[in-house]
Amino acid sequence: MFDPQLENDHNEEARVSRRRIFLASSASALGAVLLWSWRKPWSLEAKASTGAVEKVTIVEFSDAGQRLKTVQVPKVVKTDDEWRKQLSPGVYSITRQADTEYAFSGEYWDNHEKGLYRCVCCANAMFSSETKFESGTGWPSFWAPIAKENVRELRDTAFGEVRTAVSCTLCDAHLGHVFDDGPDPTGLRYCMNSASLEFIAAPAKN
Numbered sequence: 001m002f003d004p005q006l007e008n009d010h011n012e013e014a015r016v017s018r019r020r021i022f023l024a025s026s027a028s029a030l031g032a033v034l035l036w037s038w039r040k041p042w043s044l045e046a047k048a049s050t051g052a053v054e055k056v057t058i059v060e061f062s063d064a065g066q067r068l069k070t071v072q073v074p075k076v077v078k079t080d081d082e083w084r085k086q087l088s089p090g091v092y093s094i095t096r097q098a099d100t101e102y103a104f105s106g107e108y109w110d111n112h113e114k115g116l117y118r119c120v121c122c123a124n125a126m127f128s129s130e131t132k133f134e135s136g137t138g139w140p141s142f143w144a145p146i147a148k149e150n151v152r153e154l155r156d157t158a159f160g161e162v163r164t165a166v167s168c169t170l171c172d173a174h175l176g177h178v179f180d181d182g183p184d185p186t187g188l189r190y191c192m193n194s195a196s197l198e199f200i201a202a203p204a205k206n
């Protein structure tokens with residue numbers, strides 16, 4: 001049930017006062033540096049919660065998969081309750097809490113149709129069927145995102161493993177992880193949760 005945004009709204013004051021107490025009681029310059037490093041991401045998020053919503057650059061695509069234009073748009077920021085209302089419990093836990101669906105359980109690992117995969121939370125274009133390949137893992141796998149601007153990659157140390165988590169640039173939905181054992185031409189394997197994606201079939205050609 002972790003929403004950095006909500007957490008931030010509720011706890012910012014407490015954290016600020018904790019920080020003051022810590023700074024006041026610590027004679028160690030090193031301590032202050034460590035604290036600063038730890039606090040940095042939260043400070044960035046604090047900006048978003050005070051009304052100045054962060055803007056991000058993404059590339060728009062038509063449902064037919066045609067690259068349209070690069071745009072700068074405000075991030076999609078919703079409260080935990082709003083995401084819960086919009087998403088089913090399973091989709092919520094995967095996209096907003098970085099859960100993982102069971103292998104071979106999702107809708108798209110065996111989908112061979114041509115089309116576009118959008119973010120299930122905000123409809124940002126994520127992947128094209130043109131880069132989808134058979135990884136044998138039971139999760140839909142791609143060797144590249146549809147546009148590098150549309151996804152963010154973050155070091156993930158959950159479960160004692162160092163992995164690279166992939167999320168939607170526009171709404172921070174957790175999509176899956178990227179590994180370096182993929183096929184040519186990139187050698188990358190974007191191992192995604194079906195639940196994080198919505199497939200839009202390409203229109204039939206005449």
Ligand SMILES: [Zn+2]
Nearest residue numbers: 119122168171
């Ligand atoms: Zn999204």
